[in-house]
Amino acid sequence: MIVALLGLHVVVGAATLAFSRRLGRLGLVLGAVPMVAVVAWLLSAAGGVLDGRPVVGTLEWVPSLGLSLDVRVDAFTFLMLLIVSGTGTLVVAYAWSYFGRGPEAGRVAGLLTMFAGAMVGVVVADNLLFLYVCWELTSITSYLLIGIDDQKAEARAAATHALVVTAMGGLVMLAGLILLGQQAGTYSLSGLLSSPPSGTVTSVALVLILVGAFTKSAQYPFHSWLPGAMVAPTPISAYLHSAAMVKAGVYLVARLAPAFADTGMWRPLVVSVGLTTMIAGGLRAFRPFDLKQILAFGTISQLGFMMVLLGIGRPETTAAGCALLLAHALFKAALFMVVGVVDHQIHSRDIRELPQLGSGWTSIKVAAVVGAASMAAVPPLAGFISKEMAYGSLVDGTGGDRLVLVGIVVGSILTAAYSIRVAVALVGPAAVRTEEPAPLVAPSPAVAFVAPPVLLTAATVVLGTVPLVWSGLIDSASGALNQWSPTHGPHVHLALWHGVGPALVLSIVTLAMGSTVFALRRPFARWQAALAPRTTGAEVYDGVVARVLSGAGRITAVVQSGSLPVYVAVILATAAAAPTVALVTGGWWSGWPDAYGRIGQLPVAALMVVAAVAATLATRRFVAAVLLGTVGYGMAIFFVIQGAPDLALTQFSVETLSVVAFLLILRKLPDRFEKPAPAMGQPLRIVVSLAAGAFVVVMALAASGARTAAPVSQEMVEQAYPKGYGHNIVNVILVDIRGIDTLGEITVLATAAIGIAALARSSAKPRRSGVEHHRREVGG
């Protein structure tokens, strides 16, 4: 059933893309179908899955590689699917108004559906390689979606930036997944978790996998692609870069943490990277004036928070992480949508320019305040519940936990402060603006446009005030993760009021300190401007890319010198040296072969020797070509004498064609050979030539006596007619017995032909194709 749902995403996505122009925004309706189907399936399967009975399915793909479409939906995957497909549906509904009758709507719809399918694949996959494939598909669809406005250089650069970083991380992760799979002897995720391998290789594999997860979830120092990705239209940012795709890394870490957190570097690495990201992202969220940039850095910060909670791998923190996953998806998607509405109506998202929003904007303002309050963890909202769980899970711990707790509190204070900044910018911009605002002439948004963020806000409020609604879901989800943990942990009960305790005190401290930081934002900004590093992550990325390109240019200049003699020398020397090593190290000599087979061979051989020697001495190119041709024709006569008419025919034809090709090229070249170019002196040429020639002779002598097994040709002769229906064994070998080889070879021929044509065209000055030119002349 799940595999069918995945297929539905692909089919609907492809169809929407194919007809995107004609469909326009109707494509969004079509694209929502698979997402709604997933949500419907989730509701129907909820009972069993949340009771701890995962739904599994499988579809064979490449059995020989251990590759199959194994899917497994347990309660944690259920939670992720709810986020992916639930917010997906709302985002598509929101995009309906956002894009209006714009031309991109159809294309966005198709790509969003494709992306949703890939994302569903990531969270349902129970096979590491299948997971990897879907993981990369989300990167590729994300690339296409960020660059949806392909006329804008900025969008293209941001899309490439995101793709380079996440795909690089993905490749590193693939190496880790393969190491892990080989170490465990299985690529099944659940099998891996139930009997986790250990040892050095496993530790290395886990670090590699973490690199993939960090790039995907925009953790420091790989975070810089996410702010850039904000050039995408807001529905895409709301979905991919806050609710869904960036959570893929968090998802993988959450999956693996219970079983692997104690292995190697896992816990120190995840916790330090997560905390750094949480605090640095929070600090950076103060600096931009673009609302989407603020939210982007806020997302980075929150992703670091989730990374810490879910990466520690202990039941209590895992439960808090699950709650935060859902709470964050709700408030961050809502906030992005709010910003998108403002941007769409007012054509600005700069907090210094935003006007005071008047009547007709009440619902947007409420959504903004509630979303920001949930982000800041104000009771009684979903964000508060998850944050208090996080505090509660760490207060009773050891010294290390205390340190983590301090980091999280600092990060949360910053979160509270920039949340206030966002809310004030949208509700009371007078407080943060520096210039007089433009009078508001923009129309207030339509109801359909506002409905999705309002729905998300309502969910935030309901989950906050009635924790019973999602208590069971979070308990099951964290239980599904923790079943692989050494200590399963107690059941979780979400509640608004935990009594007066350290967690509550910390929550109050967080809010108070956050407000203080916001109140002191001007000195804080000065202090930040003085202390902040001068280079941003994006500049580091640009620098690295520029270095790689210039380095590649320098290496290419050395390796690809452009000198034909050097190329030929390298090829010949390799051809002579590599097999010679094999010859010398093996037992190779088995005596001299017969001097000759038939008497007729002797004069032909003499002719070939004379022609070959003469070819090396010739001073004119034309003469050398003809002499080479003579050697080749001599070989053909050899084949005739030996009774191989097919070989002889082929040799004759190839020789003729080679001579013709020589003639074609000789017309362009000077008549005589020039003196050797300085790139390679005469002595070196002679050494390489002699080595290659000597190798061919030795190889021929060694090969003629090297047979130890009975020739396979006898069987081919016997089978040629009954199996291949032909008397010509050579031909039967070519088209039947070794037919697949031939298919490969002719494909290479065709590719080479295209390559030759392309090379000739690129090296010549711009011109029309020769044949076409003549055809026009003939026609006219």
Place this chain on the structure above:
Amino acid sequence: MRRSLIFDSTVRLVFDLAMVLSAYMLFAGHNQPGGGFVGGLVAGAAIALRFLMGDLRDVIGVVRFKPWTPLAVGLALAAGTSIWTVATGSEPLDHGAREFDVWGIGAVKVTTATVFDAGVYCIVVGLVLMILEAFADEIEPADDGEPGEVRR
């Protein structure tokens, strides 16, 4: 390059013979010496000679398609045969044969191998045409406007 009457006449004569020979080789190749590869080479050599004669118009007259068309047709034939053999339940390229009784000729055996070989033939011819196409313009300026040459 100076044009030679003897060369021209010989090429004209040989060209048609070579084309017929190449076709014969393609079809006879399964039982007698020949086959798609050799047949294609013979045809390619004939076309190249014709080209060398400087008379591109002749080549164009013979070849009414773009040089990459035979490449595509050849790949399609060869790959199609491979898929066909798999689709009919054999190993890839494990060819089948069927005999037809054609009036006046006798039993004619048709195998999928011939179709595959025709694909090979097309690709070799296409390769030669592509090379000529690639070199055509580079060569011509060297022909310094002899009578009968195509001027640009």
